[in-house]
Amino acid sequence: MPRRRAGSRTVRSGARRELVVVIGFGLVAMLAIGLGAAFASRSVAQSQALDDSERMTQRLADLVVGPLLAGYLEGDAEGVRTLEQAVRNRMADGYLTEVVVWSRDGLVLYSDKPGEVGTRAPLSPDVLAAIDGRIVSAFEDDAPEADAASGGAVDPRADDARYVEVYVPLRLDGRPPMAFEAYYDYQRVDEVANSLLSQTLPLVLVPLLLLQLIQVPIVLSLARRLQSHEHDRARLLEQALTASDRERVRFAADLHDGPIQDLAAISYVLGALTPGAPERETALMTRAQEALQRSIESLRTLMTDLYPPDLGSADLGDTVTALASELRTEGLDVTLDVSPVGPLDTDTATALYRVARESLVNVTKHAGAGTVSVRLGLVDPARPGGGPTVELEISDDGRGIAPDRLDRRGEGHLGLRLLADRVDALGGRLTVTTTPDHGTTVRAVLPATTAETSGSSRS
Structure with missing residues (x-):
């Protein structure tokens, strides 16, 4: 690392x-x-x-x-x-x-x-x-x-x-x-010093201790308010993400059932008509059919970007590998170290998928990097006092992320700060380490919660 x-x-x-x-x-x-x-x-x-x-x-x-x-x-x-x-x-x-x-x-x-x-x-x-x-x-x-x-x-x-x-x-x-x-x-000096200390120390420390005792309830009250605010913020974030997921599912379904099906039907029709078309029009119809196939593939890729595949049943490693492999088409040198993490709870898997997608999109659009490494796997499976954790780390050698860009949402994807809140709400931690001209490392660590353990904890 x-x-x-x-x-x-x-x-x-x-x-x-x-x-x-x-x-x-x-x-x-x-x-x-x-x-x-x-x-x-x-x-x-x-x-x-x-x-x-x-x-x-x-x-x-x-x-x-x-x-x-x-x-x-x-x-x-x-x-x-x-x-x-x-x-x-x-x-x-x-x-x-x-x-x-x-x-x-x-x-x-x-x-x-x-x-x-x-x-x-x-x-x-x-x-x-x-x-x-x-x-x-x-x-x-x-x-x-x-x-x-x-x-x-x-x-x-x-x-x-x-x-x-x-x-x-x-x-x-x-x-x-x-x-x-x-x-x-010199013993007399020690006696005088101890006498002065016994007289002055209570005069100094007792008021400070009383002040500390007065401050503790105030700090506890502020901490409780802050915790309540964080809970409310996490709940609103969950609602926003849920609504966003529903919209993404609906939009992806509309793409699949609408334009993609229509374009696929047109492609089939062109494929059926091409053998009987005049020879001078055959090449044109073939190029049109190929353009339709490329458009269908682009729409299917967009549909996948809008909403991840069924991460509850599929292995997250395959999905992250597919996301990272797409960067090779952009000319980047991609290093993968992905080990099986098993079936994860849907919330955990979705959060890690979003972190991976957001980080890789940032690498493609903003980093100007030449190499990117992706690591995914279980960490400390026998950690005392707690269960295993799953760790996702994506690092590049690009120009780094300016601090004022970590919360930008106007670029078509969730900001890293919003994802950090989501990871924190799930009991994990998201860190972004960035140095100008030396690249960025995004690291997400979450409890490796399975669907069974998640369901039992909720019950």
């Missing part, structure tokens, strides 16, 4: 997914808004954590560490004890996890871990920025710089930990500028 080319246009009948689409779109919108609210809550929590950490660190540097650091650096025992006790008090709740004071030459002047004091390490840009008077904060997954500088082991509890790191300037009279580094546990 030809693959659908890029840019092709497919016309499908039986659009019954409106309700699912509306409800699904609403659920997707709620999910997207919920994810957005979660992301916004976390972003707000992170921003708030950085702001709080910067303020806390600056106050800790100015009000606690700064005033006590001079005595600590001078080696005063009371100063050392007082500073260490003050820092332990601030770290008691577990939020503040580490503090370090850096000099410009990379020396650790103070740390809550005594083993790090006096070590040196290359200063990071953040420490240098703090020494120059700027406040820097960020989220950090790595261990603090002082841990790396001391070469000590990292706390195993912090293998997967994240931190909020803050660097603030530290100024002491008579000493060069320093940087004060503080690390905070």
Whole structure:
């Protein structure tokens, strides 16, 4: 089966997914808004954590560490004890996890871990920025710089930990500028984010859920109205097709019983008179008889076009083969892949015949094609959950069908859109895949309903 080319246009009948689409779109919108609210809550929590950490660190540097650091650096025992006790008090709740004071030459002047004091390490840009008077904060997954500088082991509890790191300037009279580094546990950020999310998510989603619940009955009502409209449309279409069939039968019968019989009688009369006619008139009467035979054949072909043969008793494959074979007289290369489909319900067989005739007429009159392929057969005869289907596919390599021509009925035959409605009413699907300058593929799939199963379903 030809693959659908890029840019092709497919016309499908039986659009019954409106309700699912509306409800699904609403659920997707709620999910997207919920994810957005979660992301916004976390972003707000992170921003708030950085702001709080910067303020806390600056106050800790100015009000606690700064005033006590001079005595600590001078080696005063009371100063050392007082500073260490003050820092332990601030770290008691577990939020503040580490503090370090850096000099410009990379020396650790103070740390809550005594083993790090006096070590040196290359200063990071953040420490240098703090020494120059700027406040820097960020989220950090790595261990603090002082841990790396001391070469000590990292706390195993912090293998997967994240931190909020803050660097603030530290100024002491008579000493060069320093940087004060503080690390905070990221778990507080998660707690704030979860708290914000638990507060904001109901405020966002509950109104949306209520709106969705209000919309569902409205959508259901519209869907029922649309379904009723489709049923009415299908019923009117059935009535129109039935009336059209009756007119076609009547017109075909009038052709058969009227002009065809009269012309056949005239042909017989000419055939009987020709042997006794003068020799100079024999050739003329023979040509007249041949012209009458051609006219009779043309009228019989027209009669068949007006109404199909008895598809309820004949095999549909033979009829489709005969239709397609006529295109060879137009110079087209016809490929047939027709397998027996068995006796079908009259409605199903007639619908497939109309699709085949309409498609082949379009190929002859409008496609400008060189080749056409026709495929007919049963598909998935053991399909789980349902019976077999019969598939008809007609494809050509012509110029394609312009979308505005798919519904034209002024050319002496039913439009493809009208046939799509008829196929849909029978529980099938008609698709027309067309690409300009790359041909057209018409595919009809219908349940392979037999006359027996159709009669039992109606009863």
